[in-house]
Amino acid sequence: xxxxxxxxxxxxxxxxxxxxxxxxxxxxxxxxxxxxxxxxxxxxxxxxxxxxxxxxxxxxxxxxxxxxxxxxxxxxxxxxxxxxxxxxxxxxxxxxxxxxxxxxxxxxxxxxxxxxxxxxxxxxxxxxxxxxxxxxxxxxxxxxxxxx
Amino acid sequence: xxxxxxxxxxxxxxxxxxxxxxxxxxxxxxxxxxxxxxxxxxxxxxxxxxxxxxxxxxxxxxxxxxxxxxxxxxxxxxxxxxxxxxxxxxxxxxxxxxxxxxxxxxxxxxxxxxxxxxxxxxxxxxxxxxxxxxxxxxxxxxxxxxxxxxxxxxxxxxxxxxxxxxxxxxxxxxxxxxxxxxxxxxxxxxxxxxxxxxxxxxxxxxxxxxxxxxxxxxxxxxxxxxxxxxxxxxxxxxxxxxxxxxxxxxxxxxxxxxxxxxxxxxxxxxxxxxxxxxxxxxxxxxxxxxxxxxxxxxxxxxxxxxxxxxxxxxxxxxxxxxxxxxxxxxxxxxxxxxxxxxxxxxxxxxxxxxxxxxxxxxxxxxxxxxxxxxxxxxxxxxxxxxxxxxxxxxxxxxxxxxxxxxxxxx
Numbered sequence: 001x002x003x004x005x006x007x008x009x010x011x012x013x014x015x016x017x018x019x020x021x022x023x024x025x026x027x028x029x030x031x032x033x034x035x036x037x038x039x040x041x042x043x044x045x046x047x048x049x050x051x052x053x054x055x056x057x058x059x060x061x062x063x064x065x066x067x068x069x070x071x072x073x074x075x076x077x078x079x080x081x082x083x084x085x086x087x088x089x090x091x092x093x094x095x096x097x098x099x100x101x102x103x104x105x106x107x108x109x110x111x112x113x114x115x116x117x118x119x120x121x122x123x124x125x126x127x128x129x130x131x132x133x134x135x136x137x138x139x140x141x142x143x144x145x146x147x148x
Numbered sequence: 149x150x151x152x153x154x155x156x157x158x159x160x161x162x163x164x165x166x167x168x169x170x171x172x173x174x175x176x177x178x179x180x181x182x183x184x185x186x187x188x189x190x191x192x193x194x195x196x197x198x199x200x201x202x203x204x205x206x207x208x209x210x211x212x213x214x215x216x217x218x219x220x221x222x223x224x225x226x227x228x229x230x231x232x233x234x235x236x237x238x239x240x241x242x243x244x245x246x247x248x249x250x251x252x253x254x255x256x257x258x259x260x261x262x263x264x265x266x267x268x269x270x271x272x273x274x275x276x277x278x279x280x281x282x283x284x285x286x287x288x289x290x291x292x293x294x295x296x297x298x299x300x301x302x303x304x305x306x307x308x309x310x311x312x313x314x315x316x317x318x319x320x321x322x323x324x325x326x327x328x329x330x331x332x333x334x335x336x337x338x339x340x341x342x343x344x345x346x347x348x349x350x351x352x353x354x355x356x357x358x359x360x361x362x363x364x365x366x367x368x369x370x371x372x373x374x375x376x377x378x379x380x381x382x383x384x385x386x387x388x389x390x391x392x393x394x395x396x397x398x399x400x401x402x403x404x405x406x407x408x409x410x411x412x413x414x415x416x417x418x419x420x421x422x423x424x425x426x427x428x429x430x431x432x433x434x435x436x437x438x439x440x441x442x443x444x445x446x447x448x449x450x451x452x453x454x455x456x457x458x459x460x461x462x463x464x465x466x467x468x469x470x471x472x473x474x475x476x477x478x479x480x481x482x483x484x485x486x487x488x489x490x491x492x493x494x495x496x497x498x499x500x501x502x503x504x505x506x507x508x509x510x511x512x513x514x515x516x517x518x519x520x521x522x523x524x525x526x527x528x529x530x531x532x533x534x535x536x537x538x539x540x541x542x543x544x545x546x547x548x549x550x551x552x553x554x555x556x557x558x
Contacts, residue, residue: 009557012557013553013557016553017553045493045508045509046491046492046493046508046509046510046523046524047493068523070491070493070494070497071491071494071552071553072494072497121556121557122556124169124501124555124556125497125500125501125555125556127497127500128493128497131493
């Protein structure tokens with residue numbers, strides 16, 4: 001499991017650009033009825049997208065997102081989908097919490113984050129913190145809905 | 149001749165050497181707001197330290213002095229715009245001014261058979277109030293098409309206006325593209341059809357000489373904070389006979405002549421009719437100082453200098469080969485662009501990391517995006533204190549646009 005110490009800034013940039021230019025999970029669901037969805041947008045940036053969650057028996061079966069987004073929100077939401085697919089809800093929520101803690105510069109569990117660690121410096125650009133978290137907070141809300 | 153280096157000595161935001169991201173601040177967001185010179189700050193403070201009193205509420209000297217100051221400010225604005233002081237209504241800003249016309253005039257007089265003409269380049273504050281008028285009266289909203297460069301032309305107005313048109317609401321300078329609309333010629337056509345021209349002056353009044361009589365606009369709105377004045381103060385100019393016909397948007401103290409328990413009320417004549425409640429008095433003090441400051445520099449000088457900056461910025465940005473420009477032909481000091489292969493918001497963050505303040509997004513003109521064919525753009529906007537070095541800093545950043553993720557890693 002890579003951590004920020006093992007990843008050089010060049011590698012981190014590469015990961016962000018890769019998920020931005022070649023997103024793995026940027027799509028609308030082919031069977032929308034099987035997914036819960038939530039709109040993510042903000043008043044202070046251009047980001048405007050939907051996050052989709054398909055759950056089954058307490059596990060995340062699929063996660064998608066689609067819409068308009070900057071590099072930070074695109075890549076972070078795409079990596080989010082990677083992180084939660086296949087996980088049970090409790091671990092997915094723990095991962096999301098850990099990520100949000102990292103962005104807020106609080107203590108966090110790096111072992112859960114994998115590639116998501118590349119956003120560790122988002123706080124340098126305060127105006128983009130929301131971009132780095134909007135997909136994640138939307139997914140958190142969907143997971144909470146799914147559990148009900 | 150404008151000497152921006154000398155002018156900067158009047159501005160604490162420059163004298164204090166404000167930094168952003170550890171870099172000297174390069175302020176290129178003047179279309180959104182502007183810095184304040186000492187004289188404006190002193191005038192605002194003066195109200196609280198030497199002149200506090202409410203206007204038209206007492207018989208004592210301090211109150212009289214405030215009333216006088218407000219009167220003088222109206223006179224000054226009359227001189228600034230070439231109108232009568234009684235045609236100057238204080239508002240909280242452009243948005244408030246346009247809403248006042250929309251609700252005070254539009255809602256009162258428009259019907260379902262009428263049309264309101266706008267353009268795709270209008271700011272939200274010159275679109276949404278008219279949507280409300282349409283919703284409340286049934287009047288139809290129509291758009292005057294822009295030409296291929298995004299310009300509003302008299303010819304296209306002629307093609308769109310009909311005998312049903314009652315209001316034509318357009319910006320003199322649009323906030324994204326920065327074209328100067330031929331207001332005088334447009335007004336003539338609008339009046340030939342018996343309609344009114346409601347002009348949004350938010351991006352024009354701070355930057356060029358304005359003569360409302362010569363332009364023959366029926367209403368003109370602008371904000372104090374975009375011309376070195378305080379926030380929360382603005383102006384609605386209206387031809388006096390039209391102001392007299394208008395309903396007050398707000399009622400209350402300071403705008404009524406008398407009222408009784410049967411619900412009968414008589415309102416004061418304009419402009420006081422539209423100034424219910426205690427006004428933004430510090431704002432009026434500050435606005436007066438700002439107007440005097442601008443008149444001292446000269447609006448024609450400001451206009452000429454900004455046109456020069458605009459031409460310089462366009463030519464330098466074009467040379468980089470790394471910028472897509474959306475309004476290289478427009479006159480105002482607004483450059484709307486994207487850095488090649490960089491999303492606008494990422495570009496603005498990158499500029500921030502270099503201490504450069506620019507806007508990204510749709511700039512409150514969301515219906516323009518269909519016209520430009522892009523989701524979002526970056527906007528750099530100048531004022532008379534902008535230097536060529538500011539533009540050079542922007543140009544250098546654009547050259548290095550591919551390194552935009554440096555914003556997070558350097």
